[in-house]
Amino acid sequence: MLISPTQPFKESLAPFPPSPPREPILGHYRKLPLENAHLKHLEYVRKYNSDIVYFNVFGNHMIVLRWQKFANEILDKRGANYMDRPRFVLFDVMGWGLTLTFTPYGPRFKLPRSALQTNFIKSAIVNYRPIQEDEARQAVARILRKPADWDKSLRRFASAIVLRIGFGVVVKSNDDPYIEIATNANLATYPGTTLVDYMPIFQSTENEKAGVPNEMDMADIQGATASVFIAGSNTTLATTTVAVLNMVMNPYVFRKAREEIDSVVGLERLPTLADRAALRYIDYLVEETTGWRPLSPIGIPHKSLQDDVYEGMFMPKGTYVYYNTYAMSRDPSVYKDPESFNPDRYTPKEEGGDGEPFLVGPFGFGRRICVGRHLAQASVWIIMATFIATMELEMRVGVDGKPIEQNREDSAKIASRAL
Numbered sequence: 001m002l003i004s005p006t007q008p009f010k011e012s013l014a015p016f017p018p019s020p021p022r023e024p025i026l027g028h029y030r031k032l033p034l035e036n037a038h039l040k041h042l043e044y045v046r047k048y049n050s051d052i053v054y055f056n057v058f059g060n061h062m063i064v065l066r067w068q069k070f071a072n073e074i075l076d077k078r079g080a081n082y083m084d085r086p087r088f089v090l091f092d093v094m095g096w097g098l099t100l101t102f103t104p105y106g107p108r109f110k111l112p113r114s115a116l117q118t119n120f121i122k123s124a125i126v127n128y129r130p131i132q133e134d135e136a137r138q139a140v141a142r143i144l145r146k147p148a149d150w151d152k153s154l155r156r157f158a159s160a161i162v163l164r165i166g167f168g169v170v171v172k173s174n175d176d177p178y179i180e181i182a183t184n185a186n187l188a189t190y191p192g193t194t195l196v197d198y199m200p201i202f203q204s205t206e207n208e209k210a211g212v213p214n215e216m217d218m219a220d221i222q223g224a225t226a227s228v229f230i231a232g233s234n235t236t237l238a239t240t241t242v243a244v245l246n247m248v249m250n251p252y253v254f255r256k257a258r259e260e261i262d263s264v265v266g267l268e269r270l271p272t273l274a275d276r277a278a279l280r281y282i283d284y285l286v287e288e289t290t291g292w293r294p295l296s297p298i299g300i301p302h303k304s305l306q307d308d309v310y311e312g313m314f315m316p317k318g319t320y321v322y323y324n325t326y327a328m329s330r331d332p333s334v335y336k337d338p339e340s341f342n343p344d345r346y347t348p349k350e351e352g353g354d355g356e357p358f359l360v361g362p363f364g365f366g367r368r369i370c371v372g373r374h375l376a377q378a379s380v381w382i383i384m385a386t387f388i389a390t391m392e393l394e395m396r397v398g399v400d401g402k403p404i405e406q407n408r409e410d411s412a413k414i415a416s417r418a419l
Helices: 037-047 068-076 089-093 107-120 125-145 147-167 177-188 218-249 251-264 273-278 280-292 325-329 373-390 408-415
Strands: 052-057 060-065 308-310 313-315 320-323
Touching (some): 037 325, 218 251, 273 280, 280 373
Parallel strands (some): 060 320
């Protein structure tokens, strides 16, 4: 018989947020979806008439936030209380336990993150432009030689950027062994999908650094660089692949982007990151891709360090906080026709557009926001600009001579799972 230890009862005047019925022992475990979680959580929102829904699994408290304002108020404004992470047991077993993205709050989080921030702030990533531009040109050259392997060339590009910057490793081919390592690492990084991630007996071990708190050892350095490797390659690959598929389905987007590049850059050279400020539609294209199908639809959970009450709802110490970025991108008060792939939605109102804001959330919130987000966005931008400047896109033709229609859900699946 499995007996679940529960957290000590704390009397609170505030109730927990609304939740589904709970089963004995398992709690809500069987209510937590392992696939299409962002869609299932929207069903719970409607069913229980609450934009914050509560779950309890083996004594672990969890909430899922629907709207961006809740994430801003809880994870940003109260960020000091929500900077911790749950322990992901499977990651520890696989050797990824010290990866900065998943490291609980403490010395092993603070020191490596501070070191990474110094190297990945907006002003610092200018130093990586030559690498990004070189790898983008290598990628399109490979695609031009072998168009059928365009996706492999994009995969190589995504891994090559972070390997050169983070490790000094040059990826020489589409079949380089390092690419397989990157693929396997990304497949492993989908938190909260295994039973052991919720069982208290496994959560009791703290992933903290012993010893002097002001020094980093080799494990800390490896964990910091591994976070660059995983996050950078995953984000870049998924975003570029989904962008290409959507340009095939929406040819006018490709044509408009190409016309902008031809007008600003001309036909005598390729775009560089120095052109970015003048090529705004490419920025809109990248932002629309990340907003249309967020890469991590319910985010990587934060964990609270102390009890909290928000809008009359009690959230105990140790609560896991997920945020539904997919739902945020569908907020009808912010976005018109969110299911359409429309980079023009971001055109300022004074220029005749809707002036809709870029989605906040794909790179996280608060003190856990992705350190490498500026590098990732720049990498996606340069490969998209270079790709559009050199390629022509058309649908594949079947044996009957007719174009094979691309399924919108194919790109949705690419974006919404770890690659």
